[in-house]
Amino acid sequence: MTEQSESESVHLVLYIAGRTPRSIRAEQGLRTICTEKLSGDYRLDVIDVIEDPEAAERQKIFATPLLVRERPQPTQRLIGDKLGSESVIYDLDLESA
Amino acid sequence: MLERLRTGIPGFDALAQGGLPASRPTLVAGGTGCGKTVFAAQFLAEGIRQGEPGVFVTFEEPPAQIRQNMRGFGWDIAAWEANDLWRFVDVSPIGPIEALRVVGDYDFHALIARIMHAIQSIGATRVALDSLAAVFSRLGDGGNVRRELFNVGHALREANVSALITAERLEAHNGKTPNGIEEFVVDNVIVLRHLQDHEKRRRTMEIVKFRGASHSKGQYPFTIRMNRGIEVIPLASGGLVHRSSENRISSGNDALDRMCGGGFFRDSVLLVSGPTGTGKTLTVSQFLAAGCRQGDRCLLMAFEESEEQFRRNAANWGLDLEGAENDGRLRIVCLYPEAQSLEDHLIRIREEIDGFEPDRLAMDSMSALERIATERGFREFCIGFTSFVKSKQLATLLTSTTSSLMGGGSVTEMHISTLTDLIMLLRYVEVAGEMKRSLTVLKMRGSSHDHAIREFSISERGMTVGEPLTANVGFLTQPCPVMLDEIGGVGHAD
Numbered sequence: 001m002t003e004q005s006e007s008e009s010v011h012l013v014l015y016i017a018g019r020t021p022r023s024i025r026a027e028q029g030l031r032t033i034c035t036e037k038l039s040g041d042y043r044l045d046v047i048d049v050i051e052d053p054e055a056a057e058r059q060k061i062f063a064t065p066l067l068v069r070e071r072p073q074p075t076q077r078l079i080g081d082k083l084g085s086e087s088v089i090y091d092l093d094l095e096s097a
Numbered sequence: 098m099l100e101r102l103r104t105g106i107p108g109f110d111a112l113a114q115g116g117l118p119a120s121r122p123t124l125v126a127g128g129t130g131c132g133k134t135v136f137a138a139q140f141l142a143e144g145i146r147q148g149e150p151g152v153f154v155t156f157e158e159p160p161a162q163i164r165q166n167m168r169g170f171g172w173d174i175a176a177w178e179a180n181d182l183w184r185f186v187d188v189s190p191i192g193p194i195e196a197l198r199v200v201g202d203y204d205f206h207a208l209i210a211r212i213m214h215a216i217q218s219i220g221a222t223r224v225a226l227d228s229l230a231a232v233f234s235r236l237g238d239g240g241n242v243r244r245e246l247f248n249v250g251h252a253l254r255e256a257n258v259s260a261l262i263t264a265e266r267l268e269a270h271n272g273k274t275p276n277g278i279e280e281f282v283v284d285n286v287i288v289l290r291h292l293q294d295h296e297k298r299r300r301t302m303e304i305v306k307f308r309g310a311s312h313s314k315g316q317y318p319f320t321i322r323m324n325r326g327i328e329v330i331p332l333a334s335g336g337l338v339h340r341s342s343e344n345r346i347s348s349g350n351d352a353l354d355r356m357c358g359g360g361f362f363r364d365s366v367l368l369v370s371g372p373t374g375t376g377k378t379l380t381v382s383q384f385l386a387a388g389c390r391q392g393d394r395c396l397l398m399a400f401e402e403s404e405e406q407f408r409r410n411a412a413n414w415g416l417d418l419e420g421a422e423n424d425g426r427l428r429i430v431c432l433y434p435e436a437q438s439l440e441d442h443l444i445r446i447r448e449e450i451d452g453f454e455p456d457r458l459a460m461d462s463m464s465a466l467e468r469i470a471t472e473r474g475f476r477e478f479c480i481g482f483t484s485f486v487k488s489k490q491l492a493t494l495l496t497s498t499t500s501s502l503m504g505g506g507s508v509t510e511m512h513i514s515t516l517t518d519l520i521m522l523l524r525y526v527e528v529a530g531e532m533k534r535s536l537t538v539l540k541m542r543g544s545s546h547d548h549a550i551r552e553f554s555i556s557e558r559g560m561t562v563g564e565p566l567t568a569n570v571g572f573l574t575q576p577c578p579v580m581l582d583e584i585g586g587v588g589h590a591d
Contacts, residue, residue: 017206026201049207053214062156062188062208063236063245075191079236082201091198 010042010094011071014083017064018050022081026065029084037089069094101310102259105143106136108329112302112317118285118310122250122260127289132300132321133263135170136289137225138163139326140261141183142172144223150182151223152215152258154208157231160185170326184215190235197235205245209252216256224258230265284308290316294471300440302329318477320440330440330481346457346492347391349383349416352562356538356547361519364490365542366483368513370497371523375534376553377496378402379560380521381459382411382418384494388457389421393492396455398446399431400465414559428453439470439478447485458486462496463513483516518542526552526566535566 014030016023027046034042049056049064059068067078069092076092089095101116110116117123127133141151155163163185164174177183188208216224229246236242253260286305291298301316319329345360354360361367369380381397388395399407407429411418421427430449432442450458467475486493495513514520520539525532537550549565 015207017204017210020206022202022204050210053211056207056211057187060187060189060191062211063203063205064207065203066207077191077197078200079197079203080199080201081203088200091200 008041008043009072010038011045011069012042012092013045013047013068013070015047015049015055015059015061015064015066015068018048023048023065026081026083029082030067030088032084033086033088037086038094067092103147104140105147106139106327106329107325108317108319108331109302109327111331112304112313112329113307114311114313117259117261118307119259121284121308122253122262123285123287124262124264125287125289126264128265128291131289131291132319132327133289134158134163134227135167135321136287136327137227137261137263138167138172138174139170141223141225142167142170142326145177145182149223150184150219150221151225152184152186152212152219152221154186154188154212154224154226156188156226156235157190157228159189160187169323171324172326181219184219184221186211186215199236199241202241203245205249209249212249213252213256216258222258224253224260226260226262228263228265230263285310294473297471297474299471299474318440318474320438320444322441322444328444330443346393347387348380349385349387350560350562352551353536353560356549356551356562357519357541358544358546361492362543363492364487365518366486366493366495366516367519367521368495368497368517369521369523370499372499372525375523375525376536376555376560377498377523378407378410378461379414379555380523381461381494381496382407382414382416383559385427385457385459386411386416386418386421388492389418389426393426393456394454395421395427395457395459396449396453397427397429397459397461398449399429399461400434401462402431404429404431413557414555415557416559428455434465434469439466439474442466443478443481446482450486450489450491455491457492457494459494460496462498464496464498479513479516483513514540526550528566533566536562 012030012034014027016027031044034044047055049061055061059066063079065079065081065083067083067088069076072093078088078091082088100119101113102119103110103116104113125133125136138153141153144151153160153163158166167174174183178185186208188211212224215221226249232242232246250260250262285307288303288305290301290303292301300319300321302319303316304312304314313331317329317331319327321327344363345354346363347360348354348357369377371377378401385395385397397407402410408419408422418427422429428449432445434442437445446460463479466478470478483493495517497513519541521536522539523534523536526535527533534553534555535550536553537548538546551565552563554561554563
C-alpha cells in the first residue's frame with residue numbers, strides 16, 4: 001500500500017483473495033497501466049480479503065480480483081484479472097485522468 | 098445406509114422418507130413467489146430449533162429485508178444472530194443499480210472464505226444460499242460462473258455442512274432450470290410450483306431426485322402460513338388400509354345398526370349421501386349422540402350450518418347434544434369453506450383431531466369443501482384426509498349432497514366412494530303421489546348388511562326406519578324412482 005494524501009483525483013482499490021498467480025498477475029498489470037496512463041495523480045490500494053476479512057464483509061465481496069474505482073465518484077467495479085491492458089482505463093472511465 | 102438430515106420442515110421429512118441426504122447440496126428450484134426463500138430460511142430456522150446453527154448466504158435480498166420478511170413466520174432472526182445461532186453472509190448488490198463489469202477470469206475464493214469463516218465462527222451445520230439466479234443475472238452464465246459454483250459446492254461438501262441452494266425456474270413444468278447447470282452441481286433437486294388451475298392457485302412441492310436415496314415421487318400440496326411457514330401435506334400412497342378393528346359401535350339408531358349387521362366398525366369411514374333435506378344432518382346428530390352416550394369423545398367439523406342451528410335441530414329430534422358439549426365430550430367446530438384453502442382446512446382438521454383426540458368424527462359436509470377446490474385438489478384432499486383418519490382408527494362419518502334434488506350421483510361420491518368402508522344413500526321416493534324418504538346401505542366392507550331399500554321418517558323422536566320398499570324401479574339410476582304397483586305403469590316426473 002502506498003502512503004499518500006487524499007488529494008489524488010483517482011483512487012483505485014484492488015481486492016484479491018490471497019497471493020495467487022492470478023492475483024499477482026492482476027496487480028502487476030494494473031500497476032503498469034496506472035504508471036503509463038495516469039500521470040502520477042492516482043492512489044492504488046491492494047487489499048487481501050483473506051488477511052482482512054472485514055474488508056470483504058464491508059464491500060460484500062464474493063468474486064476476485066475485484067477492482068473498485070472509489071474516486072472519481074460514482075463507484076465503479078470490475079471483476080476479473082485482465083487489468084493490464086489499456087481497456088481498463090476505458091472501462092473505468094479514466095481517459096481524462 | 099445413507100445418512101439423512103431431518104430438516105424439521107413439517108411434512109417434508111415424510112416426503113423425503115427420513116430427510117435430506119446429509120452433507121450433500123440440495124437445489125430448491127421454483128419461479129418467483131413459489132416460496133424458495135422461505136424454504137431456505139425455514140431450513141435454517143428448524144435447524145436452530147434442533148440446536149443446529151445456520152449460515153444464510155444472500156445474493157439478492159439484503160439481510161435487513163430478509164429479517165423483516167421472515168418475522169411474520171415467527172422467526173426472530175436478529176435474536177438468533179445475537180445468540181450466534183444464525184449468521185448472514187451478505188452478497189447482495191451494493192447499490193440499487195449495480196455497475197459491475199467482467200474483464201477476464203475470476204474466482205469465488207473470497208466468497209468461500211467468507212462462508213467458511215461464518216460456518217466456523219458459530220459452528221454451523223446448515224447453510225442456505227439464496228439465490229443462484231441472482232448470481233447469473235449479475236455475472237452472466239458463462240463457464241467461469243459455472244466452474245466457480247462447482248467449487249463452492251465442493252467446498253461446502255468438504256466442510257461437512259448440509260447446504261440448500263435456491264434457483265430460478267422460468268418454465269414451471271419443465272425438467273430443467275434455464276441455466277441448466279445447477280442440476281449437475283448439486284446431488285438433490287426439489288421443485289416448488291405455484292400453479293393456476295381453473296381460477297384456483299395451488300402450491301406443490303416435488304422431490305425430483307435424490308442421489309442415492311429414496312424419496313416419494315410426484316407433486317404434493319403445501320401451504321405457507323403466518324407464524325408457521327411451510328407445511329407439506331403428505332398424501333397416502335394409495336391402496337387399501339387393512340381394517341383391523343372387529344369392534345362395532347352404534348349408529349344411534351337400532352334399526353340402522355341391524356341393517357349394518359350390528360353397527361358400524363370402530364375404525365370405519367362412512368359416507369352418507371343424499372339430496373338436501375333427506376336426513377343427513379339427522380344421521381350425523383344421532384351418530385354423535387350415540388357416541389356421547391357411550392363415553393366416546395366426539396368431534397363435528399361443520400361447514401354448512403351454525404352451531405346454534407345444529408343444536409336446535411338435534412333438540413327437535415330428541416337428542417341431547419348440549420349436555421355433551423358442556424361436559425366436553427362433544428366439540429363442534431364451524432368453518433366457512435371459503436375462508437381458507439383446502440390444504441389449510443386439512444391442516445385445521447388435523448390440528449383439531451390431534452388436539453381433541455376424538456373417538457368419533459363427523460364432517461358435514463364434504464360437498465361444501467368440494468365447492469372451493471379443483472377436482473384434482475379435492476381428490477387429493479379426500480385421499481389425504483381418509484388416510485389420516487384411518488391412521489387414527491377414528492370412526493368417521495362424512496356427508497355428501499347430491500346435486501339433483503331427486504338423487505343421482507355426486508362428484509364427491511365419485512372421488513370418495515372407493516375410499517370409504519360404508520356407503521349409505523338417502524333418497525326421496527315417489528309413492529302413490531307422495532314423497533317418502535328412503536335409505537339403503539349400498540356397500541359395507543367386512544360385514545353382511547341389509548340390501549333392502551327401506552322407508553324411514555323423521556319426527557321429534559328422530560329417525561324411524563320402516564319396512565322395505567318393494568317393486569321399486571331405478572332407485573339409483575332414475576331421477577325419481579316410482580312404485581310400479583301403485584301407479585300401474587311406468588312413468589315418472591320429468
